[in-house]
Amino acid sequence: MKLLKRTWANISLDNLAHNYTVLRQQAGCRFLGVVKADAYGHGAVPVSHHLQELGAEFLAVSNLEEAVQLRRGGVKLPVLILGYTPPRYAQDMAEMDIRQEVHSLDYARQLEDRLAGGNHRLFIHLKLDTGMARLGFPCRQEGNVLEQLLAVMDLPHLHTEGMFTHFPVADSLEPDDERFTRAQYALFRQYAGELEARGRRPEICHCCNSGATILYPEFAMDMVRPGIATYGISPAPELDGRLDLRPVMTLYSTISQIQSYPAGVPVSYGRTYVTPEPRTIAVVSIGYADGLNRRLHPRFLLHDTLVPVVGRICMDLCMVDITAVPQAKVGDRIAVMGGGAPGACRMAEELDTIAYEILCGINKRIPRIYLDGKRQTEILQYIV
Secondary structure, three states: OOOOOOEEEEEEHHHHHHHHHHHHHHHOOEEEEEOHHHHHHOOHHHHHHHHHHHOOOEEEEOOHHHHHHHHHOOOOOOEEEOOOOOHHHHHHHHHOOEEEEEOOHHHHHHHHHHHOOOOOOEEEEEEEEOOOOOOOEEOOOOOOHHHHHHHHHOOOOEEEEEEEOOOOOOOOOOHHHHHHHHHHHHHHHHHHHHHHHOOOOOOEEEEEOHHHHHHOHHHOOOEEOOOHHHHOOOOOHHHOOOOOOOOOEEEEEEEEEEEEEOOOOEEOHHHOEEOOOOEEEEEEOOOHHHOOOOOOOOEEEEOOEEEEEEOOOOOOOEEEEOOOOOOOOOOOEEEEEEEOEOOHHHHHHHHOOOHHHHHHOOOOOOOEEEEEOOEEEEEEOOOO
């Protein structure tokens, strides 16, 4: 079955390449492409192949399932799992050349026990908690963290390739947040220095997410791992324009029906909207099951005119007032996100959330079309 253009997302490989180049030049070191959450909704396998072609040295995912997806998709780059993986899968990770974060000595020993007696070594990256209060060796607390790190590095079936930390407020311009981020970096460098003094510093130390890559490129160390910025979105509104980032995804749908109504006609569930005067209403083939949040009141772009969604967004459809576009017809393309319509950041602002959630929420029944310029290179269809 050929692509059914009901609703679809265009993925600009040109913009992906542009963002990669801008971020790589900003950091001046190795680049880890973060492709967790299906590459923030952009399609993990195609994006990973393209980042590999561009020259990225590493990829990162959230869990083992996502790593296996990349390997089954033919991706050869080193893949780092940023989240927890049950120790019973240590052998599988080693066989597939997948890296695992290690956040405690106890967890490392559990991985070691699963590999004991075999010939495989599992590559790991030590995760230091310097201020996120999430996974990681608790570096801000009293204790013998350095000795624990050294003990992990002595385990014969684990190879400590890297060490990293994560910044929770590196995208903030608030003075207190800046001090907090700099203190995190100093603490991370302290541990890297102490390991180096013992002759045990890992080959790859990395701490820069999108915010830090933009604001603190001097923190890059051996590798950066920008996530949302790779897809053309600033990690916080106040960072817009700091780098020339270009959104990679645009979302489109089509008109299914056009109907003219007199004044006083309720539209959609709950009758929350009633036509104030004669209006022309189009039914558009996208709804909350596609990722268009029901609480939004968006404007779409139709024939160079922004037109408002009216009434409640339905599961599979929504209604748009196209009175201002009399030339519109059934089957016309309508830009839902980007492409002249408000982008993911504007949607996020309306919902009091972040653009990450908007992009990750684009449903898998929406095909992704990959474009090199205007040339279609690939179509990712999850269902058909």
